[in-house]
Amino acid sequence: xxxxxxxxxxxxxxxxxxxxxxxxxxxxxxxxxxxxxxxxxxxxxxxxxxxxxxxxxxxxxxxxxxxxxxxxxxxxxxxxxxxxxxxxxxxxxxxxxxxxxxxxxxxxxxxxxxxxxxxxxxxxxxxxxxxxxxxxxxxxxxxxxxxxxxxxxxxxxxxxxxxxxxxxxxxxxxxxxxxxxxxxxxxxxxxxxxxxxxxxxxxxxxxxxxxxxxxxxxxxxxxxxxxxxxxxxxxxxxxxxxxxxxxxxxxxxxxxxxxxxxxxxxxxxxxxxxxxxxxxxxxxxxxxxxxxxxxxxxxxxxxxxxxxxxxxxxxxxxxxxxxxxxxxxxxxxxxxxxxxxxxxxxxxxxxxxxxxxxxxxxxxxxxxxxxxxxxxxxxxxxxxxxxxxxxxxxxxxxxxxxxxxxxxxxxxxxxxxxxxxxxxxxxxxxxxxxxxxxxxxxxxxxxxxx
Numbered sequence: 001x002x003x004x005x006x007x008x009x010x011x012x013x014x015x016x017x018x019x020x021x022x023x024x025x026x027x028x029x030x031x032x033x034x035x036x037x038x039x040x041x042x043x044x045x046x047x048x049x050x051x052x053x054x055x056x057x058x059x060x061x062x063x064x065x066x067x068x069x070x071x072x073x074x075x076x077x078x079x080x081x082x083x084x085x086x087x088x089x090x091x092x093x094x095x096x097x098x099x100x101x102x103x104x105x106x107x108x109x110x111x112x113x114x115x116x117x118x119x120x121x122x123x124x125x126x127x128x129x130x131x132x133x134x135x136x137x138x139x140x141x142x143x144x145x146x147x148x149x150x151x152x153x154x155x156x157x158x159x160x161x162x163x164x165x166x167x168x169x170x171x172x173x174x175x176x177x178x179x180x181x182x183x184x185x186x187x188x189x190x191x192x193x194x195x196x197x198x199x200x201x202x203x204x205x206x207x208x209x210x211x212x213x214x215x216x217x218x219x220x221x222x223x224x225x226x227x228x229x230x231x232x233x234x235x236x237x238x239x240x241x242x243x244x245x246x247x248x249x250x251x252x253x254x255x256x257x258x259x260x261x262x263x264x265x266x267x268x269x270x271x272x273x274x275x276x277x278x279x280x281x282x283x284x285x286x287x288x289x290x291x292x293x294x295x296x297x298x299x300x301x302x303x304x305x306x307x308x309x310x311x312x313x314x315x316x317x318x319x320x321x322x323x324x325x326x327x328x329x330x331x332x333x334x335x336x337x338x339x340x341x342x343x344x345x346x347x348x349x350x351x352x353x354x355x356x357x358x359x360x361x362x363x364x365x366x367x368x369x370x371x372x373x374x375x376x377x378x379x380x381x382x383x384x385x386x387x388x389x390x391x392x393x394x395x396x397x398x399x400x401x402x403x404x405x406x407x408x409x410x411x412x413x414x415x416x417x418x419x420x421x422x423x424x425x426x427x428x429x430x431x432x433x434x435x436x437x438x439x440x441x442x443x444x445x446x447x448x449x450x
Contacts, residue, residue: 008308009296014315020161021292024152025284027168028204033277034176035193038183040270040342045349047190049266050123051143052273056253057117058138061106063246065146068099069153070291071239075231077157080219081302092154093225095235096212099150103143111139115320121254122261130190144205151208157295158218167207175200201319238383248394255402256414263411264352271353274342275360282327282361286368289319290375297379306441313376313442320368322326331361359415366422373429380440389429397421 009017040048072095073089079088114135115128123131148171155164175196182192213222260268293316300308339353370393377386398421405413405420437443 006299006303006305009312009315011315011319012377014293014296014312015319017156017161017296018292020163020165021152021156022285022288024155024164024168025288025291026281027165027172029280029284030172032132033281034179034198036176036273036277037342038179039190039193041345042183042187043189043193043313045266045270045343045346046126047130048273049269050127051134051193052269052276053121053123053127053257053389054114054118054131054135055276056250057121058110058135058142059250059253061110061142062146062149063243064106065099065149066153066246067239067243068102068146068235068350069150069239070294070378070384071235071237071376072150072397073153073157073291073295074238074298074381075235076220077298077379078302078381080157081299085219089220090222090225091228091231092157092212093222094228095223096147096150096154097208097225098232099136099146100143103146106146107139107142107214110142111136111421114139116431122258127266128360133188134194135317137191137198141198141205143177145201147205147209148201151205151212153291153294154212154220155208156292158212158220160216160218161292163208163211163218166329167204170191170207171200171204174203185382193374234381234383238378238381238386240383240387248399252394252398252402256417259402259406259414260411263406263414267346267349267352268411268414270343271356272340274353275357276340276368278331278357279360282331282364283367283371285327286320288372289316289323289368290372294375297376298381301380301440310436310442310444316372316376317369320372324365324368327364328361331364334359335361356415360418362416363418363422366419366426370422370429371401371426373433377436382436385432385436389425389432392428393421393425397424 005225007013026422036048036051039051069281072091076088076091076095079091115132118128118131119134144176151167152164155161178196178199179193182188182196186192188195209222212218212220215221253272256272260272264271293312297309297312300306300312335354335357338357339350343349343353374386374393376391377383377389398418401420402414405417407413409416433442
């Protein structure tokens with residue numbers, strides 16, 4: 001049965017609704033970690049560094065799927081909130097087909113350019129060879145990975161948030177089982193890890209594609225559509241913030257790797273890989289909540305239910321604040337254990353990873369607010385402000401910090417760059433909200449009317 005988006009949401013019903021979206025991203029992050037664990041412990045730190053070195057380039061190609069999902073999420077949910085279910089289905093179908101076309105194009109381009117890009121970034125010898133191998137194999141499933149990213153958002157829009165969770169579990173089990181066989185038992189190294197990821201992405205994207213293509217009990221189904229450049233344009237503008245955020249994050253990761261190679265060497269890249277794997281797990285909670293709750297806000301916006309919009313906002317900010325404190329505490333305590341799991345075979349790498357992860361974890365106190373603010377404006381169909389927050393947060397604030405702080409503080413400045421960026425970012429998000437909240441009736445009635 002599909003969930004009624006028009007109901008009043010308490011903390012309990014809201015968390016129940018967004019839990020599958022959070023769980024989906026958590027599982028996606030966890031099976032990414034499994035790749036890293038198997039590669040690090042069975043193929044060594046050079047292979048581990050190579051995978052982490054090329055991963056940002058792969059992730060630069062994929063976020064179109066996230067753009068289509070989050071941007072289309074708001075467009076389709078708003079249309080449903082206005083009472084036009086037939087048009088919502090046509091918009092949904094168009095956007096899924098558009099995403100698949102883009103995925104095929106990105107895969108071809110990536111396969112051709114990865115060796116050139118890896119060499120330009122400074123990879124040489126064995127590391128270059130491993131980078132190219134992992135990257136090119138990964139391109140085989142890029143269209144399905146992009147479909148998986150899009151359907152994570154569309155599943156909530158369709159009133160079936162549990163669908164993406166079930167698919168993520170199936171994909172995760174596939175990835176872990178094949179990692180165990182190909183990397184652990186058969187010692188296939190980065191080739192095995194890449195093939196395991198490819199198989200899991202076929203499951204993740206393909207299962208949802210089949211579900212929505214067949215008769216189902218959700219609000220949405222794939223079917224006939226027609227080219228509507230206005231809908232595609234609104235989706236791209238509206239979801240550009242999430243796409244830009246992920247592209248910028250990948251660009252920033254490249255900058256981190258370049259700075260780490262300069263100041264520390266391959267051990268720094270390996271330590272940063274651990275932080276990125278684990279940071280994605282913690283960050284996926286904020287992102288999952290934001291993606292999962294966005295259709296609710298968009299639906300209420302389309303239905304002009306301002307009181308329920310304010311209710312969702314208040315509860316969202318509370319959940320983000322409590323979650324940030326909890327994640328910071330957990331990360332600080334778990335840092336030595338996490339470092340030991342990945343790098344117990346190298347004492348120097350273990351100590352470096354422990355220190356770096358503890359420094360990075362301070363950002364968990366703040367990052368959720370900027371992520372939620374960007375998603376909020378996306379759900380209100382204000383893609384420009386959403387993109388501004390995402391763009392400045394990563395590509396300007398964090399990139400600037402990672403380039404400047406090491407010159408002032410040495411290698412340690414690299415690990416604290418994200419903290420500085422999040423402080424500035426939350427100030428920007430607060431200013432945008434203060435200026436635009438009255439327009440969307442997000443302030444209490446007496447203030448909004450004043």
